[in-house]
Each structure stands twice: as C-alpha cells, then as structure tokens.
Amino acid sequence: MIEAVGLTKRYGAKTAVYNLSFQVRPGAVTGFLGPNGSGKSTTMRMMLGLDRPTSGHVTIGGHPFRSLPNAPRQVGALLDAKAVHGGRSARNHLLSLAQLAGIPAARVDEVLGVVGLHDVARKRSKGFSLGMGQRLGIAAALLGDPQVLLFDEPVNGLDPEGILWVRNLMKMLASEGRTVFVSSHLMSEMALTADHLIVIGRGQLLSDMSVKDFISANSADFARVRIADGAQEQREKLTASLTEAGGQVMSEPDGALRITGLRLPRISDLAHESDVRLWELSPHQASLEEAYMRMTQGAVDYRSTVDQKAGLQQPVHGGYGQQPGYGAPQPPVPEMPQQGWYAPPPPGQNPYAGAPASPVAAAPAAQAAPAAAPADLTKRETSEDAR
C-alpha cells in the first residue's frame, strides 16, 4: 500500500502539491488524474524518494522509499521512458539495472518477452520509437517483480495494440494482488483500466473514490428519447409534458432529447399519456471524460484561446431548423453545449449553470480540499517553474 499524509511540495514560491492525503490499495488499479501541471509527477517523484516533501510524508508498505530494503524488488516505476542511455541496447540497459538490484540476468530476457521487445533487444535504444521506449520503461518497472508499481502515462505513444496490452497488463498485475498506481490523461482508457481514482487539481485532492462513484458524483444519469423524424408536434407535446413533470430537457445535436430528473418508467408513462410514439428510450451514464471535465474545469491552467466554449455554456434557446431529420423549425428546447464532453450535472444542480468556480467547490464534501489553501494555488505563475 502507498500512503500519502499531508504531502506538500513547494519549489520556491510555487506550491506544486498541497496537503495531499490518500491511500493506494493493493489488488486494484488506481488511476491518478489531474490537468497538466496539477502535481501528478511531483507526487510520484516524492513517492519514489526523487523529491523531498516540504512537509508531510509518503510511505510504501509503511516505509519511506529511501529506507526500503532492496527497493527495486519492492517497487517498480515508469516515470520518464526517455531516461535511458541511448547508446545501450535494450537488453544491456535492463542488464545494468538488474545487476544493480541483484536480479538474475534470466529475468531480463523474461521481461523483454513480456513487453514484446525480444526481437530488438540487442538494438540501441536511441533508435527506438516512442512506443518502443515506453515498452522498455515498462520492462524496467517489471524487472524486480515488485508488489508496488507506479506508471506515469504508460500508454503515451503506444499504438492501439500496445494500449490494449498495457490495459490488460495493469489489470493482471492488480489481480495478482499488487498495488498499481497509474497516471493518464486518456479518460477513455482510464475508464476501462482503473477501479479507483485519485483526482488532483492545482496540487490538491479533488476526489478519492471508485470510478463508478466518481461518475455518479460528478454527473447525473440521463435518459435519451428519440421520436419519429419530422414529428414536430409530438416533440413539442412531449417536451412540454416532461418539463411540466419536473424533467430537464435538452436537445442533442442529432435531435434526440436528453432528459434528466425523471426516471425511465415515468418518461414512458408521460409519452404514453401524451400519445407520443417513441423510437428510443434508453438509460445513459455520463462517460468518465465528461465527469472528469466537469470536476476539473475550475482547476485547468492551460487552455487554448481558440476554445470559445471553455466551460459549460448557457444553452442556446431557439430554432433547430438545420438539425438533421427535422425539416421544420424545432421547439425552444435548450441545446446541449456543442462539446463532446458535456455532462448533465449531479442531481440538485442547475443544468444550465456555468462551471463550478473552483475545484474546492466542485469536490464532494467528504473529499473537499482544505479551505485554507495557499494563495498561489489559485493562480498559476508559469515563469517560476525552474525545470
């Protein structure tokens, strides 16, 4: 198990990590998420004794990394796949690591096989592609057959087959009872790989819960309703009836209706009572990406100025004449923001409201970051970064 308690790291005036406390348990894949610059790598470096906390501490199996006896056999990590002597072959690179840790040479060939690099094992790593470099980094992490594994962006640069392989590898390692802690920006991948999530923003804990709970806490389940193409009158009737019954109705880009606040049987009853024939009535849960975007948008430091729709938009009320399948103007059903990640808010929140003002405000009460955050956590001053 990995345990962080009050972990804080300052670089001069910059607070990279602030008062982080969490546990990473064995037997599960724990995803470590957060926007660029939120402190994930700094946290992992502190776990591995590569950076010293300003305050607080982090232990692995109850010990700080630096006092673990024969650490490479207990903890394997991939932090930076490029940290390899390019003039060495993959095999020699692993052999030198194995020698330092007292690991038999036979294990090197074993892990080369596991990561699929046996055919290029004697080639110099400087000629390796990004994905091959990642595989070599993963091989190094597996070398000591450790119980605890840390991976910083392990699928970076991997092709679809490689991504699938990493996914299965992580799950297999966890199913063997190991502690697997993995950072990634690929939400769709995390949704398939992780059991549990630790989410940080600007160095502070935003969330520590299962993937399922995370999605439920940061978005509402919704129903999708589709009625016959061109059935304009029916659409209006149904929208009015659903709204009257307390539902929130939004129009999806293809003309389907997205409904929150009403359960499926109720929607079905209301459609029946309104004499509206449905082509689709289906339950949906928001994706991890949608829930993540909703939770972290207040903690994003680096955002393109080209993105005119940063944050949740006030829905546009108005015509839908150009929507496919609808020749006539459509009723004034609010449109969903035209971003792929729009998620309805959790129950009880106004679906038309903007983004939460801060990551602290967005965090569930039990997981909220400390109220008294240092001043520089609310403002990113990139010029101070001395990396």
Ligand SMILES: Nc1ncnc2c1ncn2[C@@H]1O[C@H](COP(=O)(O)OP(=O)(O)OP(=O)(O)O)[C@@H](O)[C@H]1O
């Ligand atoms: N050695 C350092 N000196 C000064 N500032 C640093 C140092 N290392 C990290 N930082 C700063 O601390 C903050 C957190 O950085 P970190 O690399 O941990 O974030 P991250 O979540 O891993 O980001 P990314 O997702 O982009 O990899 C950033 O503002 C970064 O510039």
